[in-house]
Amino acid sequence: MKFLITGGAGFIGSNYLHYVVNKYPHDYFVCLDALTYAGNYNNIKDLENKDNYKFVKGDIRDNDFIDQLFKEEKFDYVINFAAESHVDNSIKNPNIFADTNILGTMTLLNASKKYLVKRFHQISTDEVYGDLPLNRPDLLFKEETPLHTSSPYSASKAGADLQVLAYARTYKIPITISRCSNNYGPYQFPEKLIPVVISKALNDEPIPVYGNGENVRDWIHVHDHNVAVDLIVRKGRDGEVYNIGGHSEISNLEVVKTILKELGKSESLIEFVKDRPGHDLRYAIDSSKIEKELGWQRTYNFQEGIKQTIKWYIDNQDWINDIKTGKYKTAF
Numbered sequence: 001m002k003f004l005i006t007g008g009a010g011f012i013g014s015n016y017l018h019y020v021v022n023k024y025p026h027d028y029f030v031c032l033d034a035l036t037y038a039g040n041y042n043n044i045k046d047l048e049n050k051d052n053y054k055f056v057k058g059d060i061r062d063n064d065f066i067d068q069l070f071k072e073e074k075f076d077y078v079i080n081f082a083a084e085s086h087v088d089n090s091i092k093n094p095n096i097f098a099d100t101n102i103l104g105t106m107t108l109l110n111a112s113k114k115y116l117v118k119r120f121h122q123i124s125t126d127e128v129y130g131d132l133p134l135n136r137p138d139l140l141f142k143e144e145t146p147l148h149t150s151s152p153y154s155a156s157k158a159g160a161d162l163q164v165l166a167y168a169r170t171y172k173i174p175i176t177i178s179r180c181s182n183n184y185g186p187y188q189f190p191e192k193l194i195p196v197v198i199s200k201a202l203n204d205e206p207i208p209v210y211g212n213g214e215n216v217r218d219w220i221h222v223h224d225h226n227v228a229v230d231l232i233v234r235k236g237r238d239g240e241v242y243n244i245g246g247h248s249e250i251s252n253l254e255v256v257k258t259i260l261k262e263l264g265k266s267e268s269l270i271e272f273v274k275d276r277p278g279h280d281l282r283y284a285i286d287s288s289k290i291e292k293e294l295g296w297q298r299t300y301n302f303q304e305g306i307k308q309t310i311k312w313y314i315d316n317q318d319w320i321n322d323i324k325t326g327k328y329k330t331a332f
């Protein structure tokens with residue numbers, strides 16, 4: 001089987017490729033990535049010598065290029081990780097989020113329809129459901145929870161989900177969608193909370209925390225997310241949405257304090273900064289559907305996962321330094 005993995009040089013996509021290229025030597029994986037500021041070829045450089053893998057640089061918004069690629073490669077499966085993914089950037093520059101996340105997804109859907117792809121899988125996010133109150137631990141996002149977005153990022157991801165569902169209904173193309181909570185793990189671009197905190201703490205720099213740090217996220221290790229995606233793509237039912245969560249609801253402040261404690265650093269590094277506009281309060285996922293239907297279970301609890309993640313960033317400080325100096329842009 002031949003797979004197209006878009007956004008494979010990013011955080012989650014590169015972890016996915018490491019997992020599947022090694023696990024399925026008889027399948028073939030084409031990684032397509034535009035190498036935007038968030039795409040880092042160093043994340044996937046070690047896959048270069050694999051016989052069942054190749055990298056193609058290109059943009060999912062480029063209709064002619066995508067059409068030609070699908071025509072030549074005859075993909076069986078398409079998994080769309082590619083996206084603009086940083087909420088803060090979406091507040092400063094919303095248009096590119098609609099462009100990449102909605103129109104880029106539609107370009108892939110058009111080609112999947114034309115070249116009769118067996119399954120188009122869209123990597124979505126729990127952020128499409130909006131947020132939950134902090135004082136109602138009984139409430140969780142289910143697959144039927146109405147979409148109710150807060151940021152230009154989440155609105156663009158919801159727009160993409162609606163197009164995927166519309167193509168399934170109108171053109172009968174086989175699709176699945178997964179909506180996952182906040183990921184952490186190796187290769188996460190140091191603009192997101194956990195790598196920012198680790199990197200700044202290692203250098204004894206002030207650690208910015210939005211508002212009073214009370215916002216709660218349901219943290220999941222990226223490997224658990226990717227195992228779930230692989231199960232959905234291979235065994236999930238056509239047309240279905242699957243939630244994926246980590247059963248680890250933790251406030252941002254608690255995350256920061258856990259990392260500081262693990263690194264033996266003082267909490268005095270914490271610096272509370274003006275809150276993000278429209279900042280979602282709490283995300284919490286009900287992942288019972290994928291657990292019951294596909295037998296998925298998360299394997300990392302946050303305490304173990306964060307220790308392993310911190311170790312990875314300590315062992316790979318060159319990886320972060322290359323990003324800080326901009327050298328990573330010349331890796332491809």
Ligand SMILES: NC(=O)c1ccc[n+]([C@@H]2O[C@H](COP(=O)([O-])OP(=O)(O)OC[C@H]3O[C@@H](n4cnc5c(N)ncnc54)[C@H](O)[C@@H]3O)[C@@H](O)[C@H]2O)c1
Nearest residue numbers: 007009010011012034035036038039059060082083085183
């Ligand atoms: N990070 C999370 O916690 C999280 C949680 C749930 C869902 N998601 C979703 O998972 C997916 C991957 O997220 P991530 O954190 O790995 O993001 P990321 O920003 O680390 O990676 C995105 C990748 O997409 C590539 N890309 C961007 N625009 C492109 C374009 N026009 N054409 C081709 N490639 C392009 C970038 O170069 C980059 O390699 C996204 O769809 C995101 O919405 C992320």
